[in-house]
Amino acid sequence: MNEVNWPFTGRGTLRINRAEGVYLYSDSGQAILDAAGGAIVANIGHGRERVVARVAAATRDYTYVVPPWVTPSRAALVDALEAHWLPPELTRIHVTSGGSEAVESGVKLALQYHAALGAGERCLIIAREPSYHGTTLATAALSGHPARKRGLEGALQRYPVTAAPYPLRCPLGRDHPDMGAYYADALRTTLETAGPENVAALLAEPITGSSGGAIVPPDDYWPRVRAICDDYGILLILDEVMTGFGRTGRNFGYQHWDITPDILVAGKGLAGGYAPLGGVFATDAVASTIEDAGLNVMFHTFGAHPAACAAAAEVLTILQEENLVERARIMGDELQQRLLDAFRDHPHVADVRGRGLLQAIEIVRDRDSLEPYEESANITSRVVGAGLKKGVFFYGGGTGSVRDIVCMGPPFIIESAHIDTMVGVLREAVDQVCQ
Template sequence: MTDQTPLWPFVPSPRAVDITHAKGCVLHTRGGGEILDASGGAIVSNIGHGRAEVGAATAEAMTSMSYAVPPFLTPERTRLMERLRRAWLPAHLTRTWLASGGSEAVDAACRLAVQHFRAKGDNTRWKIIGRDISYHGTTLFTLGIAGHEARKRGFERLIPDMPLAPTPYALRSPLGRHHPDFDIAAADAFEALVLREGPETIAAFIAEPINGSSGGALMPGPRYWPRIQEICKRHGILLIIDEVMTGFGRTGKPFACAHFDIAPDILVSGKGLAGGYAPIVGVFASEEIVAPLAEGGQSLMFYTYGGHPGACAAADKVLQIMEDEDLVARAAARGRALAARLEGLLGQHPNVAEIRGEGLLRGIEIVRDRETLERFPESAAVTQRVIGAGLKRGVFFYGGGTGAIRDIVCLGPAFVVSDAELDRMAETLKAAIDEAVAAV
């Protein structure tokens, strides 16, 4: 590093991108270039960039008040709570707690689960079971409930060793590729783990309803979630659903839970809550979860910036725009259009093992050989090569993958994406994959 090293990002990178402004799905770079954002940043943007109404609502909130401690009521918090209740949340999730990011919200959701049992006088339930292909954040606790080796590497001694259940993964099911019982097998393996650990020691099970970038939009199969819910109920284990990525319309329904009829005890969701305009993530819980805390005179300790009035105002306006413009239905329709393009161009590609997902969350798994599912070596860094080749052509894709799933590219554009933009994303992805695999 020298005096000439750019001040941002923190760890200097030869691939740093300098964005001056953005509109819709397009990022404008210094010097007049454009990047078509095929992944809405980190699968965040939903109403698209540049909606002045959101800026105006945020400015108004910040002009009237800079800050109030999270437990105090403010008009912005009240409006957001009412809208969430009226138009978005499953009816049984009546209590809302707010954080500024997904990691800290998931951390708090786990804390809530354990605190719930403590408040009821149950001191034995303290474990949180996660899954072997998953991502729930980067705090030292959330790394412990995730199956994301690369992000855990080097920190193992600081990370709690929580049990991990197998993730339903049709392509590489232990029963065989696309075995019809892959979903049931994964749910039964969860119950076997519960019995090994001792159900009375387990506070909660946490999982994404459809994996985000860790698994590349892995679909769980139709029978997984009903069985998981039944097992959790039978053993008195709370169900925490992490919809940080899939929530607020991303998969074509308000929450991905609705695809599988999941009724979580605690739901965490956020990237889409303010669609990238402000850092805000919700922890949503039922009355039954929160009642023991209230009865015991306890609170759930807040983070200083939880429920910031400006962030609440931005979220309220983003949700209003989604309602007024029917953008959740649009995400479902655009998702089908994107899937059709990807299937058409990449469905038979020799290096594409699977194209999967729902709505505007789509994952492509890249392999050396689609017949044998042999992966490229980690050292080939194929995902990074694809992303680099995409950027060179002016399109940004989001990388992923962990463990058995080595190379993943995710697409998750804003819901306002046009047909022409979808064409360009799919065509560029094909060209980027071709270039990347030719180079290894």
């Protein structure tokens, strides 16, 4: 008999017995600074008793209730979202059990919206490259992430793809002043080629997460894109699974610009890792159109799980009471400055980028030509491995074709001393791997 294997494939994973604040503790007693917040999830840090108590109470008092019914925890979450988080345009809330499910629900809403208007032929979604939207067949198909699609390609539906802004490698030249217009025009061309009458929505991350490595678009990009969506009658679905709930120093990443999505998707930070939870928020126009046509918006059995909603309600309260979104902005600026100081002249680091506490570096073989290392050199996983040996957990990014990205997404409670450790260890790890 074979031994049971954990995880499903691969071996040799770490065992973590305890986590508190910004640290994970392995069974060998090593304290690991969680510079990745897990998978860029643990926004308020680990082990907050208040959240634990609220989850326990919800589990005890009303263990499971079908998703459409109200529980005190669901009511508290809706109240918190309405009072402090959602913009006035987004009045409809659908809660799922994770990010992929939330993105897929958002895409289904866009399709049903057009179907309700009698335009069921609008069934294409424009995707961007690089991007990541999830691991179900639909969200994988919509992800500009070749590495995570390997072995599935034949089964994945094909969608029109447009380039996401990549200032470092913009074909016009690095940080070219016209790149906002360039990437918006690329979207228009993709739309025209697909036939706008066939397109339901654009799906995009406002600040590209780990797939591209914290890529911030030029300031005129999103207003241009919003205008194009309106011109062609397509919905804008923003995927803020990684950037939502304060990560970039604003409640939502799109709020760095003067736009509003039709459908907003969140996950990770919504419950900060205390429970699996995703959220889909839509305008009344989207929801009431679907509703009036009598279409069914189906829920998952564990959608809006009462204990998960309790966790989220408390996490959002803590973010609010402790002013942690502002802290993410301030500490994010400090982290970026320290990264720039450490890597500005590094021969193998082409870029330091990000917003708030979502930051990344891009490693290259040649800083002038931007030539990358071969994929087989596995630079990212070696840097992450070297960091871990030195007691800091970084988050590997990239898509295979975009590569050698190391991301940082620590809890918002991080202190300056932790930033010193993170940056010092990252520098040592990069030097060790890129000798």
